[in-house]
Amino acid sequence: MRRAARKDGNHAQVVAIFRAHGASVEVLEPRDRGRITGGLPDLLVGYEGVNELVEVKTPGESLNERQKQWHRTWVGARPVVVCHAEECIEVLRAMREAGNP
DSSP, rough: OOOOOOOOTTTHHHHHHHHHHOOOEEEOOOOOOOGGTTOOOOOEEEEEEEEEEEEEEOTTOOOOOHHHHHHHHOOOOOOOEOOSSSHHHHHHHHHHHOOOO
């Protein structure tokens, strides 16, 4: 039997911050889907017409090997990694600028 994927302790807080600032957030649940097994980023965030893949980490934590592999082989936009509220706000700022050149 598969065990549920562990979520970082700040996961709910990060989701709440994005949503509080008007972003759409979809929590991505990793499943066995070929090459993306185990390394899929945590969130898909939509804001100002721009989509961003987001990996949530606790401060001081780094990507595990499957996540590194996923990031290396993904040919779309690279996911961003966030730990703190300030990083969430910076992601939203960059998304706004990208959506309104």
